Amino acid sequence: MAAIQIDKVSKSFGDTAVIKEVSIPMADGEFVVLVGPSGCGKSTLLRMISGLERVSAGEIRIGERLVNHLPAKERDIAMVFQNYALYPHMTVADNMAFAMKMRNEPKAEIERRLANAAAILGLEPLMQRFPKQLSGGQRQRVAMGRAIVRDPQVFLFDEPLSNLDAKLRVQMRAEIKALHRRLGTTMVYVTHDQIEAMTMADRIVVMRDGVVEQMGEALELYDRPRNVFVAGFIGSPAMNFVPGRVESPDGGAPVLRTPEGLVLALPEAARRWAGQDCTYGVRPEDIALGGGVPGEGSAVVRSIEPTGPETHVVLGIGETLRLNCVLRERTQARVDDRVGFLPDVRKVHLFDTRTGLRLPVDA
Missing domain, CATH: 2.40.50.140 (Nucleic acid-binding proteins)
Structure with a gap:
């Protein structure tokens, strides 16, 4: 586990600034949700934490390490995407174990981690199935299991529930929150859905146009919004x-x-x-x-x-x-x-x- 420190981070694509001197401290073991409308910069910020985008200015630290110039594979993070990105020709077990096998980890350790992740996510009966034999919710659990077996310092979620129907989204919200309580690992979660943000987060970061409008607990933002934008964005139906x-x-x-x-x-x-x-x-x-x-x-x-x-x-x-x-x-x-x-x-x-x-x- 590790804290994350985002200090005056900016990101530009050519002359277009999409992240503007954003500073966000994230405590060790905290569940932080980045929320905002499409184009606000939340996914870009997550990708900079992960190492998939370069930082134009500022610093990102994971634990004590400055990670600005570290490749993604050296940051000790695991990422769960909106697209499950499962290998269709591999079983659930092989999908989850793939990265560990590529690192030539001991077979006993791979089996131990697989069993642990399967137990946490209720995947034991599904380990020999292929992705086409799974429901959307089951595929998302496999993607989460693939992240869990890596035992990372930080989990990053990029709109992981967007492809699920309403009933499954409610179920998966509860499962991800329960996973956080069980693992105690720092999690950063991106969504445009303010209901997801309010029901899951220890702390919410509301973004607009590349800047942070307000940070705080769900009810703090709901009861004491800093401005009209936050007041209108948090709460459904809107204020x-x-x-x-x-x-x-x-x-x-x-x-x-x-x-x-x-x-x-x-x-x-x-x-x-x-x-x-x-x-x-x-x-x-x-x-x-x-x-x-x-x-x-x-x-x-x-x-x-x-x-x-x-x-x-x-x-x-x-x-x-x-x-x-x-x-x-x-x-x-x-x-x-x-x-x-x-x-x-x-x-x-x-x-x-x-x-x-x-x-x-x-x-």
């Missing part, structure tokens, strides 16, 4: 954003007034931002239907999507404003009904319209 201006009429309770004339209540601590253009943020699950709307107007139900345990409702306000709501209880509302709605003022966020940064409103 609702409403532009407007903070007012405190006659010194009363602060509100946000929108160009459409909607008035939304704010926490008392938002009074300090009176007169400033801000973006009001509220998560879909923090809006209740049926309450009175502070100020003028109400909303029209534009769509209703029952999912079983939840009901997703889209409200329309004026011509363009839309609010997503997630209701834990069944609703009697129907499409085109006019309804009141009431955000939970204790869970409202406020962002500076100019910078996008979150403004403190929690007293």
Whole structure:
């Protein structure tokens, strides 16, 4: 096992900078997830850790070693890709043992590691099968087993679940997390799926355009996003954003007034931002239907999507404003009904319209 230190690392392809002075400390045994939209640089950063891409500037250390100029095979890492990359003419056992055989490791040691990995991943009944005889989830477990038998200091995962269906992704998330608890090895995991990030990570690194927007535990990012981008990216459905201006009429309770004339209540601590253009943020699950709307107007139900345990409702306000709501209880509302709605003022966020940064409103 080993810690990873990424210190002011940059990567450019010609004149195009895709990673811009990124610094991320990763503790020994930590499960870190790099998450962000396509093109944010997360896979490029993972490839630089692995040695598959050169570092343009900065330093990467694995343990005490500076690895910038070490080839991948000398970094003591194991990588699991989105593409399982199994040899179709080899059995599961031969696929998992291939790298060890190429290094001429003792047969007894190969068998010991194979047995250990098979036991961890539940592959014992499958060891003599060929990849074409396996399901997608089984193939991904074989790819993970091939990494485990190497007993590396660091595991790197590059969107390993993208090719699986929804049910298998949930199952494999649990299996990878259980694998981490059992091995205690440092793991770096890349995904564009923020649900994967939140359910698996000890710590999440949110990236955009080659820079780190925020690092922290899942609920820290969810409850206290640093800016509008993180607030909108973490959470599903995404946070609702409403532009407007903070007012405190006659010194009363602060509100946000929108160009459409909607008035939304704010926490008392938002009074300090009176007169400033801000973006009001509220998560879909923090809006209740049926309450009175502070100020003028109400909303029209534009769509209703029952999912079983939840009901997703889209409200329309004026011509363009839309609010997503997630209701834990069944609703009697129907499409085109006019309804009141009431955000939970204790869970409202406020962002500076100019910078996008979150403004403190929690007293």
